[in-house]
Amino acid sequence: MSAPIYRDPIADGAADPTVIRKQGTNEWWMFYTNRQPAAPGPKFTWIHGSPIGVAVSTDDGASWHYRGTVAGLDDPRDAGQRNTHWAPEVIWAEGQYHMWLSYIPGVPDNWPGIPRTITHFTSPDLENWTRVGPLTLNGPRVIDACVLKCPDGLWRMWYKDEDAGSSTWSAVSTDLYTWKQEGLVLSGSPDAPPHEGPNVFVLGGWHWLIVDEWRGQGVYRSQDAVNWERQGIIGGEPGTDPMDIRFMRHADVVVAGDHGAVYYFTHPEWDELNAKEGPPDVAARKTAVHHGRVTVVDDVLVFERNIAAGIPLLKP
Structure with missing residues (x-):
């Protein structure tokens, strides 16, 4: 049964999870967007004003x-x-933790025209963060960073450009501090529908890129992390648990031996496939985090959604 593994106990709006092991310990830390489902205000006020939960x-x-x-x-x-x-995107690299955060000043009540930046932070311990500063990328409305070192020796960042048809772009760096714009990765065209939340990982001899298409995760594979081939969609079919019948949203994958632990969120009480607007009430705005497993079979990424809560998927 794919029951939720975690719900934020204060606001009940945990979304966009990313998971990392704390070096030298047996602790795994989940950082997430802490949405505010019960926040007053018009339109999309509730999805803004969110801190990062842990x-x-x-x-x-x-x-x-x-x-x-x-x-x-x-x-x-x-x-x-x-x-x-x-x-948040959080990795351990070059002797410290790095976070890239999608940052918006204030608490807007709508989407159009609101600037968004990706800002870099560092930390020795996952608790105390030093602000490095915002990145200069290809536009003023970029979010959802993912960072990985690639076969060409470069650090590569994938992110969403909201002003370019909700498409994925990339930038490269040799030191994680200075980034150079690389270009368009996934276009937001019929072959790569509009999407967000890119996540890249290595499993089964391939680099995999998954993106949230608001109907499940679009899946792409690559040998070099530069040229991508589309496979299809995972996480669009409902799970067996009544709290996991909605499609998988904004996911993170942590590789653990021969499988990947997938962390994703859903709106358990919002029938978004039949919705004409956003969640109509506080209950529909609430979110839950679930886990699943991915493996590679005959060079295809296979997703197993119905993993019971309480299973230690981060154990190789």
């Missing part, structure tokens, strides 16, 4: 426990007001 597991992902929210991530120019933090 949950920790000490049993390889079998159970998760709320730790609080991350402080110190605001732009100093926006001090004294609530701001919006989305979709």
Whole structure:
């Protein structure tokens, strides 16, 4: 049964999870967008004003426990007001942790025209973060960073450009601090429908790129992390648990031996396939985090959704 493995105990709006092991410990940390389903205000106020939540597991992902929210991530120019933090990407590299955060000043009530930037932070311990600063990419409305070192020796960042048809772009770096724009990766065309939340991982001899198409995850594979071939969609079919019948949204994959542990979120009480607008009430806005498993069979990424809660998927 694919029951939720975690719900935020304060706001009940955990979304966009990313999972990383704390070096030298048996702790796995989940960072997530902490949406505010019960927030007052018009239109999409509730999806803004979100801090970054943290949950920790000490049993390889079998159970998760709320730790609080991350402080110190605001732009100093926006001090004294609530701001919006989305979709953190957290990795360990070059002797420290790095976070790339989708950042929006204030608490907007709508989407159009609102600037969004990807901002870099570093930390020695996953708890105390130092702001490096925003990246200059190809537009003023970019979100959802994913970072991985690639076969060509470069660090590569994939991200969503909201002003370019909700498409995925890339930038490259030799040191994780200075980034050079590389170009369009997935176009937002009929062959690569509009999407968000790119996530890249290596499994079964391939680089895999998954993106949230708001109907499941579009899947692409590559030998070099540059040229991508579309496979299809995973996570569009409902799970067996009543709380996991909606499509898989914005996912992270942690490779553990010969499989990948998939962390994704859903709106358990919102029938989004038949919706003409956003969630109509607080219940529909609430979200839950689930886990699943991916393996590679005959060079195809295979997703197993119906994994019971309590299974330690992060154990190789």
